Amino acid sequence: xxxxxxxxxxxxxxxxxxxxxxxxxxxxxxxxxxxxxxxxxxxxxxxxxxxxxxxxxxxxxxxxxxxxxxxxxxxxxxxxxxxxxxxxxxxxxxxxxxxxxxxxxxxxxxxxxxxxxxxxxxxxxxxxxxxxxxxxxxxxxxxxxxxxxxxxxxxxxxxxxxxxxxxxxxxxxxxxxxxxxxx
Ligand SMILES: [Zn+2]
Numbered sequence: 001x002x003x004x005x006x007x008x009x010x011x012x013x014x015x016x017x018x019x020x021x022x023x024x025x026x027x028x029x030x031x032x033x034x035x036x037x038x039x040x041x042x043x044x045x046x047x048x049x050x051x052x053x054x055x056x057x058x059x060x061x062x063x064x065x066x067x068x069x070x071x072x073x074x075x076x077x078x079x080x081x082x083x084x085x086x087x088x089x090x091x092x093x094x095x096x097x098x099x100x101x102x103x104x105x106x107x108x109x110x111x112x113x114x115x116x117x118x119x120x121x122x123x124x125x126x127x128x129x130x131x132x133x134x135x136x137x138x139x140x141x142x143x144x145x146x147x148x149x150x151x152x153x154x155x156x157x158x159x160x161x162x163x164x165x166x167x168x169x170x171x172x173x174x175x176x177x178x179x180x181x182x183x
Contacts, residue, residue, distance in 0.1 A: 006143040011181060013140030016100065020174045022138035023076070024101045029066045031075035032056065037083070037111055045089065050122060051079060054129035060158050063172035064137060077105040077136050079129075083149065084110030084118050085101050089127035089153070092135035100177040105136040127155045134164065138171045 015021065032051050033043045055066040059162045072078055096104035109128055112120040127148070134149050143150035147161045161166075166183075176180050 003040075007183075008142045009154065010140065010147070010149075010163055011170055011183070013143075014112060014138055014167055014171060015179075015181075016142075018101045019178050020138070020155060020171055020176055020178050021097060021100045022102055022176060023025070023064050023173045024176055025064070025119040027067050028076045028136075029067050029069045029074050030077045030079060031069055031072040032079045033080045033081060035111070039111075046122065047109075047125065048057055050126050051109075054126055054133060058133055059135075061165050061168075062137060063169060066133070071126070077102070077107060077133075079107045079109060080106045081111050083113040084116045084120055089118070089120065089124060090132045091130045092110060098174075102136070102138060107136060120140075121155075124155045126158055130158060130160075134160070134168075137168060139164065141165075141170060143145060144162060 023104065030050060035047060037063060041113065055068060059066055062147055069075060091108040093106045093108070094104070095106060109125060109132065120172060123163070130148050131153065139149050141151050142161070142163055144150060144155055144161060144163055146157065147163050148157055149164055
């Protein structure tokens with residue numbers, strides 16, 4: 001498969017009903033909810049730092065700028081912490097999309113759960129936050145195993161691939177809602 005076949009599939013997976021669906025603003029505010037799990041403050045701080053790290057990584061490459069804020073009021077993205085279930089380590093939900101413009105996002109990040117067989121390391125959490133932030137900007141799933149957006153997840157990946165960046169740039173240089181995508 002050629003690079004361009006792959007990239008077309010990746011772009012296609014990033015459209016919603018065939019349309020470009022993304023943020024309209026260039027600065028996207030993120031509120032990181034407090035962790036309520038019974039873990040030490042040091043552990044909590046570790047997890048908050050992972051989010052900061054993921055935000056800084058994307059800010060080096062992404063066409064939008066993530067900005068962590070201290071209150072949920074003006075947040076475009078709210079990160080919440082959940083215990084990992086059997087199925088997922090992370091999830092991205094879109095409570096508000098208006099005319100293909102992403103307005104509000106909720107990202108669930110799974111923390112280690114003694115009752116789940118899944119092993120959740122800090123590395124897993126970093127990868128998960130990066131992947132879910134990718135979805136929040138409008139990315140679908142990648143087609144190359146080196147893409148942050150590839151599934152099944154390769155949890156050691158912690159930087160966007162050239163495909164991830166190319167598709168993101170494609171989404172943000174085309175108008176919201178457009179169906180005729182120029183690359
Ligand atoms: Zn995904």
